[in-house]
Amino acid sequence: MKIVFSPCPNDTFIFHAWVHGLIPGAPKLDVTYADIDITNSLAAGVNGPEVLKISYAALPWVLSEYALLPCGGALGRGCGPLVLTPDRTGGANGPAALAGRRVAVPGERSTAYLLFQLWTARHVPESVGEIVVLPFNEIMPAVRDGLVDAGLVIHEARFTYPSYGLTLLADLGRWWEAETGLPLPLGAIIARRSLDLPAVASWIQASLAYAWAHPEASREYVLSRAQELAPEVVEAHIKLYVNEYTMDLGETGYEAVATLLSRAAREGLVPEVNPAALRTSP
The missing domain is CATH 3.40.190.10 (Periplasmic binding protein-like II)
Structure with missing residues (x-):
């Protein structure tokens, strides 16, 4: 099989x-x-x-x-995708900082990206810029190295992103649970x-x-x-x-x-x- x-x-x-x-x-x-x-x-x-x-x-x-x-x-629960930005940005403007930015995602039909689209529709007044599809293990290095402005990460990245010098902008799983209770x-x-x-x-x-x-x-x-x-x-x-x-x-x-x-x-x-x-x- x-x-x-x-x-x-x-x-x-x-x-x-x-x-x-x-x-x-x-x-x-x-x-x-x-x-x-x-x-x-x-x-x-x-x-x-x-x-x-x-x-x-x-x-x-x-x-x-x-x-x-x-x-x-x-x-x-507690296992949702994370939106990460370079530490130098500090995420000072919150989700609005993503307007017009290049964001790496792990697949256009990934659940992470679907959730990201639902979240940005409510939290990013102006649309996000270019979406770049990368294998999930390449996203954090791309954010760290300035190839993209933010990254949507999954899997073990929630445990390892601080070692890349990245900042958590949003935990989409936490947002989903608060929205739905599910x-x-x-x-x-x-x-x-x-x-x-x-x-x-x-x-x-x-x-x-x-x-x-x-x-x-x-x-x-x-x-x-x-x-x-x-x-x-x-x-x-x-x-x-x-x-x-x-x-x-x-x-x-x-x-x-x-x-x-x-x-x-x-x-x-x-x-x-x-x-x-x-x-x-x-």
Whole structure:
């Protein structure tokens, strides 16, 4: 079975047991590791992989071919994308300082960018300038080096941005939670509708259960894919992004996804999605 997910610690932690043949009855996996902007493109293409991780923002475009699985993704609190500026700017003018500026983002169909668009519509009176798409690991160096005026960062950047001399302008996850009271949907696991979807979901849940029961078993694998991260950053990353919603979205998780996509659809940012279409049929 072909599967694509990122080399980030939360994904490798979740899928370690399945990747290494530790889940009884689960098929062998053919794994590709890719940045989220690439996985979003793969899902939208012809003959994409059977299972993959994408941004929730990309979900409306692929629901005809893929189903959202209720597990394995990234959805939670205190884990939203950050808007960073060079320390020399000081962020003295707040969000208004972004008007007309060059901002690096991790993908035009990333959840981070979707949330950024919803946030700037309310907080930046004049529109932001040029949007520059970069792999997420290149954004902080680009801001530090003055190649862009600000950066929208995800993943472990929330733990490491001070080492780049950058300043936090806005925590979009905190803004989202204050606006809605809901956790923030970031990354989704989807599978082709032709598959046995309950079985695929059960293998992912079994892999996660194994990871939680044997946290040291995946350590070498996780660190090998996150070579630039210190072990303590890897551990913090996993604790933040792997949570109760990773095992099962539940009603609160589905409500969060539906709320994000409905707000985005009202702004004309994504196609409208019937909330019922988010549920995986048994």
